[in-house]
Amino acid sequence: MIASLLPASVTVVEQFEDIPGEEPFPGEEDLIAGAVEVRRREFVTARRCARQALEQLGHAAAPLRSGPRREPLWPPGIVGSITHCTGFRAAAVARRIDLAGLGIDAEPHASLPAGVEASVAGPAERARLRELEAAVPQTHWGRVLFSAKESVYKAWYPLTGRRLGFEDADLHIDPRAGSFRARLLVDGSRAGGGRPLTEIRGRFAVGRGLIVTAAQVHRRHGRTGSG
Numbered sequence: 001m002i003a004s005l006l007p008a009s010v011t012v013v014e015q016f017e018d019i020p021g022e023e024p025f026p027g028e029e030d031l032i033a034g035a036v037e038v039r040r041r042e043f044v045t046a047r048r049c050a051r052q053a054l055e056q057l058g059h060a061a062a063p064l065r066s067g068p069r070r071e072p073l074w075p076p077g078i079v080g081s082i083t084h085c086t087g088f089r090a091a092a093v094a095r096r097i098d099l100a101g102l103g104i105d106a107e108p109h110a111s112l113p114a115g116v117e118a119s120v121a122g123p124a125e126r127a128r129l130r131e132l133e134a135a136v137p138q139t140h141w142g143r144v145l146f147s148a149k150e151s152v153y154k155a156w157y158p159l160t161g162r163r164l165g166f167e168d169a170d171l172h173i174d175p176r177a178g179s180f181r182a183r184l185l186v187d188g189s190r191a192g193g194g195r196p197l198t199e200i201r202g203r204f205a206v207g208r209g210l211i212v213t214a215a216q217v218h219r220r221h222g223r224t225g226s227g
Helices: 037-056 116-120 123-135 141-160
Strands: 011-015 078-085 088-095 099-108 169-174 179-184 199-207 210-218
Touching: 011 037, 037 078, 037 088, 078 141, 088 099, 088 210, 099 141, 116 123, 116 141, 123 141, 123 169, 141 169, 141 179, 141 199, 141 210, 179 210
Parallel strands: 078 099
Antiparallel strands: 011 088, 078 088, 099 210, 169 179, 179 199, 199 210
């Protein structure tokens, strides 16, 4: 599902089931020490997806450690993202020479829990969600917005090293194109220099009981988006 949202330069591995009893990869055991069984299964399968994707880019299997915000620490020269939700795990990786930033997310295709929309969407975004719901009522647009912002954050953080709150991006969804655009409302200066980020674009899909989103930051001219 996610592979269809990204260019051919991105390698994606997806799984809809876990391997019963699969153990953590050596060197990753401490990352889920004390985790409940559901969390362990998510972690182990998603990390396996990441290693398989990296192997397709020529990287030998190795522990994939986590950073200060639990983000995966990719090998040098690689950008990537991991996601998991009930019944789905996925990883996407690309060479840094092809993409500057990458973020993916998966969510169940269901309404957001009560009260969540108000905390993740501003007044203008909520008004646009009502318009989308009237036009295409079979899609849970609040969950699409939530997932898109998660993908945007995953693309943003490795480039800036800073938090991006839900309130720090104004998201526009194009239901016909299956795309979204997040206008960034905070300083988008990159930690390593280069053109500041002002917006991040991506695509979404709905199917198999899931909402999947993918955001990317292109290298050339600091351009962002899916085109």
